[in-house]
Amino acid sequence: MIIATLIIGVIGLYLSFIMMKNGTWRVVLSAIFGVIMIGSLYLVNANDRSHFGMEKVTTTKTVTITSASPSKALPMLLHQDVGTSGKRQVYIYKVAGKTTHTKADYLVSNHVVTGDKATVKSVKTAWVYKNDFYKSFFANQNNHKLIKQVNTITIPKTWTSLSTKQAKALAKRLKAAQNPTATQKAQMTAAIQQAVVQAKMKNPSMTAAQQKQVIAQAKAKLQQAAIQQAIKAVKAE
Amino acid sequence: MPVQDRHGKAINVPLMVVTLIVGVFITVLNQTILTTAFPTLMKAFDISTGTVQWLTTGFMMVNGIMIPVSAYLSAKVSTKWLYIGAMSIFGIGTLVAFIANSFPMLLAGRLIQALGVGITMPLLQNIMLNLFPPEKRGTAMGLTGLAVGVAPAIGPTLSGWVIDNSGWRTLFGMLLPVVVIVLILSLFFVKDVLPTSDPKLDILSLIESSFGFGSLLYGFSEVSSRGWGDAIVLGSIAFGLVVIVLFVLRQLKLDDPFIQVKVFSSKIFTISTILSSIANMAMVGVEMILPLYLQILHGKSALESGLTLLPGALMMGVMSPITGIVFDRIGAKRLAQLGFFLLAAATLPFAFITADTPSLFITLIYAVRMFGVAMVMMPLTTNGMNALPMDLIRHGTAVNNTVRQIASSMTTAILVSVLSNVTDNASPVKQMLTTDPLKYKHLYFNATLSGYHAAFWFAIGFSILGWALTFFLNKKAVASRDVTAKEVRA
Structure with missing residues (x-):
């Protein structure tokens, strides 16, 4: 271990240079211990600056995520900006039911892509000791020191990506939408009526149950449209 | 008896x-x-x-x-x-x-x-x-x-x-x-x-000494907040130096001086005083800067940074009496040579310190440094005192301590200004703190690191200078009883 070699070098140098009587042996031993000491100091520095004894290792980890948004009907990927430049964000989601987020670190970068399943793939590059010898030689200091981490967050098309600020604004808007104004009520009733009329035109012998189905479908469509409109509005802010 | x-x-x-x-x-x-x-x-x-x-x-x-x-x-x-x-x-x-x-x-x-x-x-x-x-x-x-x-x-x-x-x-x-x-x-x-x-x-000597040294010390301590170019700093230092010169001239004239400055006519005393002051400077400089590094770059609390450096301080406590015993046997020269060598060699890694240097290694290398300091400070002070006759001991002590005090005050002033100058020149723009705080922290750490490196190089320079001067040290120990008053006041 480097700690041992350094201590041996220093004490050995002290004992030979100070305690020994003048002569060849003193010179030789002082030189030997001096080299051990200087060598140890040099190696500590080399390990610290150039990661001597370590190599770059890349590990990939993929986890499935679920939305951290409160409403189950509207899955979201939330993010929060770090600084005002807009170039760095922290992404918030749930893993195994617990809410978590990507690390806010200079060395961590995040990308969001669309795909089939909601996952986060972390590709970490770190300095790791080449083998157990080096690991114990340097007292396992700074093992797994992070060099770079790239998180790729995949979300399906049904998810929306919003900042926490936008999500709050959306929640407000949706709450407001639950109490529609008179005009909005009239518009909705009109739209539902139109859907029923169109359905009757296509199928004049519609039963009452079928009619109820059409009304339900129309309502659902209206709700979806309203949500999408709210999302668009919130994103535009 | x-x-x-x-x-x-x-x-x-x-x-x-x-x-x-x-x-x-x-x-x-x-x-x-x-x-x-x-x-x-x-x-x-x-x-x-x-x-x-x-x-x-x-x-x-x-x-x-x-x-x-x-x-x-x-x-x-x-x-x-x-x-x-x-x-x-x-x-x-x-x-x-x-x-x-x-x-x-x-x-x-x-x-x-x-x-x-x-x-x-x-x-x-x-x-x-x-x-x-x-x-x-x-x-x-x-x-x-x-x-x-x-x-x-x-x-x-x-x-x-x-x-x-x-x-x-x-x-x-x-x-x-x-x-x-x-x-x-x-x-x-x-x-x-x-x-x-x-x-x-001698009342005038007392006044001159108090104002001279007081002013000088005050000037050095204000450098950290005002910078070298400040009028108060330069004024205090200049005033202090002038008064000290007057003080010294007065002592040379007095029959029974307040401080017998002729202790400096002993070559051994002079070089020992210079060397023990240089060792003190090398010690104080790093002692001041390392806690800053530990608290800013490692995020340690004041207590934690103190604990990191504690083994080094204890090392000096243990080695001080031991090197004293060794000094009594073989004199100061070899101790000083090895001491300064250790000081220089063990400060070198600090000049290349990074933001992630393990605390374990910092503690260890700092302890090696203190080992070196223990070999130099007290043995050299004693060596200097031994070159003076008994009735000049109290003057020698006063001179030795005063020189050490001023040297350490000056070192702190120099290193603090080196540190702030280099850091400020390399610092990222303040705006970045709002636009991209992560990048700001990264760049700021680099800037302070270059400041610390510069300060550590100074400490290395002192140590090497000290090491070079040890070659002028007396090989044989001197004993006060062999030194007559006449020899020193010649």
Whole structure:
């Protein structure tokens, strides 16, 4: 271990240079211990600056995520900006039911892509000791020191990506939408009526149950449209 | 023959030494004990950083001014009562600070403390040099190294722990019982050892010395907040230097000088003083900068950074007496050569320190440094003293301590300005703190790192200079009794 070699070098140098009587042996031993000491100091520095004894290792980890948004009907990927430049964000989601987020670190970068399943793939590059010898030689200091981490967050098309600020604004808007104004009520009733009329035109012998189905479908469509409109509005802010 | 005091009575040397060292240890501890308390004190009294720093600056100035006075007092007042008097003054100052309910009162307490410390530190040295024959002085001075060298190193750690657990008043309160115990023990065990001669107090010398050194120390301490170009800084330093020159010229003219500056005519004394001051400079510089590095780049608390450096301080405590014994056997030259070599070699890694350098390695390499310091500081001081005749010892002590004090004050000033200049030049734009704080932190750390590197290179430069000068050291040890007054005053 480097700690041992350094201590041996220093004490050995002290004992030979100070305690020994003048002569060849003193010179030789002082030189030997001096080299051990200087060598140890040099190696500590080399390990610290150039990661001597370590190599770059890349590990990939993929986890499935679920939305951290409160409403189950509207899955979201939330993010929060770090600084005002807009170039760095922290992404918030749930893993195994617990809410978590990507690390806010200079060395961590995040990308969001669309795909089939909601996952986060972390590709970490770190300095790791080449083998157990080096690991114990340097007292396992700074093992797994992070060099770079790239998180790729995949979300399906049904998810929306919003900042926490936008999500709050959306929640407000949706709450407001639950109490529609008179005009909005009239518009909705009109739209539902139109859907029923169109359905009757296509199928004049519609039963009452079928009619109820059409009304339900129309309502659902209206709700979806309203949500999408709210999302668009919130994103535009 | 048992050791006898001035009145022919026997002295219990071990108990006297213990009483003295414990007393001086707690007084010297106060040099650094407030450094981590500043934030707490600023809140408690609602004062600014500039104001609170007076607790240290003022302390250091009074301490520095009292050192030349100690030479006069050592000869004027009998040893026992001088020690008891100084410890009592220190005790009163501590009490005032303990019960202080306003900043001016706290400051007054500190300054009164400093009056006591300014006397006890050189007094301890004088007593040890008188109590022990020249062949044993190394060991004796090594023991004083415990008080004078280790106490300032332990101060920050101790104060961090006390403040976290108890509050700032305890920093003063905890010393009071020890002071009382030391005073009681002093009545029994501290005997009159130093020769008294009733020297005349030259008032003008006292004034010149106080204003000269006080002004110089003040100038150096203001560099950190005002910079070298500031009028007050340059003015104080210039004024101090001028008055010191007048002071020295006056001493050369006096028959019974306040401070016998002719101690410098001893080549051995001069080079030993220079070397022990250089070692002190190399030690103080890094001692100041490493805690900053640990707290800013590693995010450690003041207590944690103190703990990281504690093994080094303890190393010096252990090695100081040991190197003293070695000095008595083989003299200073080899110790100094190896000491400075270790200092330079072990500071080199710090010049390349990174933001992630493991604390374990920092502690270890710092301890190697302190090993080197222990080999140089006390042995060289003793070597210098041994080259002086007995009646000049008190002057030599005063001169040695004053030079060391000024050197360390100057080093702190130089390194702080090197640090801020290099850091400021490399710092990222303040705007980045809002646009991209992560990048700002990354770049800011790099900037402070380059500042620390520059400061460490300075320390390496001092160490190498010291190492080169050791080649001019005397190979054979000198003993005071062989040096006649005539040789020195030639």
